[in-house]
Amino acid sequence: MPRLLVRSFAVSIDGFGAGPRQDLQNPLGVRGPELMEWLFPTRTFHAVHGQAGGETGRDDAMAQLGFAGVGAWIIGRNMFGPVRGPWPDEAWKGWWGDEPPYHVPVFVLTHHARAPLPMRGGTTFHFVTDGIESALTQAKAAAGGKDVRLGGGVATVRQYLRAGLIDELHLAMRPVLLGEGENLFAGIDWRALGYAAAEHVMGERAMHVLVRRRA
C-alpha cells in the first residue's frame, strides 16, 4: 500500500512551519528561509537543484529520505505559487522554473480548475478541485506503487492530519523563533488523533523527529 508521507518539513521551536505574509519575494513567508537553513547546505539539496557539492551528514541523510520511493506529490495552492483566486491566465508555472525538482506527477489542491501542466523532466502539475481525499486517491493511482509525498504548506498538512490520512511525518525542528507565521500545531491535539513521536535523529542544524500513527 502506498503511504502518504510528509518529509523534510521544517518547524521553528515556536511551532511555525512558514513565516507570515507569503508573496513573490517571500515564497516561504517573511523569515521563512530560517526554517530551511538545515536543508540548503546538504548534498541532497544541491543535487536536486542540479548543483555539485554540499555537506553530507545526518541532516543530509534525512533530506535524502524525502526523495526515496516517492511516486507522486500533493501540494497546496500556496506552495505552487502566490496567485490567489481564479487563474488569470496560464502564465504562472510554479516557483521552480522550466524543470521543477519533482520529476513525477504533482497534484495541486485548488478551488479553481486548470488544465494539466506538463513541465520538463517528468513533472506534470495536475490541478485538483474536488478535495483532499480525491487528490490522495489520484496521487496514489499515479504513484505506480510508490509512496505519495505531501509537500505542504502548513494548512495543507493540517487538513490531511486532521483527516487522519498521513502515515508518517518527518519534522525538522529548527532552533529558531519566528514569532509569527503559520503554526503547525496550534489547536490540534496530535496524540488524540493517534500520532506519536516514534524516532529522532539529532542533525547538525535540526532535530529530526519521525511522527507516526500509533498502531
Added chain:
Amino acid sequence: MPRLLVRSFAVSIDGFGAGPRQDLQNPLGVRGPELMEWLFPTRTFHAVHGQAGGETGRDDAMAQLGFAGVGAWIIGRNMFGPVRGPWPDEAWKGWWGDEPPYHVPVFVLTHHARAPLPMRGGTTFHFVTDGIESALTQAKAAAGGKDVRLGGGVATVRQYLRAGLIDELHLAMRPVLLGEGENLFAGIDWRALGYAAAEHVMGERAMHVLVRRRA
C-alpha cells in the same frame, strides 16, 4: 547585575512545557515526565538528588548550567505544590521532602500569604503575594550578587516573558508530542518581545536552545 534565567526548561515539539491535569500523582501533569527524560539520566540530576552515577555528555553539560551561579529561585505556586486557594495549614512543604534541592532562598508566587518556611540544607521558601516584579526584586536582593533562576511552571515563565523581565532561557526541546497541556508559546510573539534563538546544542535526548533578548 544579577540576571533572571530560565534553565533546563523542557518543551515538547508541540509546545507544551507541562502535561495537563497536574495533581499529587502527576506533579508535571499527565505524561509530563516525558519532557524530563533528557534530565533524569544525567550525572547532574543524580548529584542534585544525592545519588551517585549518571551519564555525562551534552545533556549533562546543559543540566549543569542550571546550577551555576544561581543565588535564588522564583517559582509559581503550582510548582511548589498541588494545593490551590488559601493554605489550609502548614502541612504542605513542597514536592521535595525535608531537604529540597535548591539550597538557596526560593520565592514562591502566590495570592495567599504564609510565613517563610526554612528547610534543611539552606533552602528557605518565601511566599510573595504582591506580584512578579516584587518577587524579582526580593530574589535579586537575596541572591548575593549571583543570578536568579526562574523555575516555572509554564504560566509563571509566560508572565515574566511578557513583562520582558527574562534575560536568557535555556529550552530543552524534546522529541515528544504531548497533544495537550500547558503551552509555552501559544499567543505570544517572542520575536516582537525582543527574543531570539542565540545558540543551540544537540544533546543526546533534547535539542538545547539558548534564547536571549536581542541587543
